[in-house]
Amino acid sequence: MKNSIRVLRAERRWTQADLAKELGISRNSVNAIENGKYDPSLPLAFKIARMFDRTVEDVFEYEDAE
Numbered sequence: 250m251k252n253s254i255r256v257l258r259a260e261r262r263w264t265q266a267d268l269a270k271e272l273g274i275s276r277n278s279v280n281a282i283e284n285g286k287y288d289p290s291l292p293l294a295f296k297i298a299r300m301f302d303r304t305v306e307d308v309f310e311y312e313d314a315e
Contacts, residue, residue, distance in 0.1 A: 251310040257301045
């Protein structure tokens with residue numbers, strides 16, 4: 250799943266560690282989500298979107314694996 254977390258985080262000058270602390274997850278998890286290696290749970294996706302004052306659809310883009 251594509252996402253715009255890296256861009257949104259950079260706009261706020263947050264590190265991965267800053268975001269991880271606010272979300273209550275590890276920095277490695279933030280890195281994995283940003284790089285598309287891990288898809289967050291739905292509750293976590295909503296929490297991430299709220300952190301950036303965006304909707305889930307604004308932050309995450311579904312990629313059809315055809």
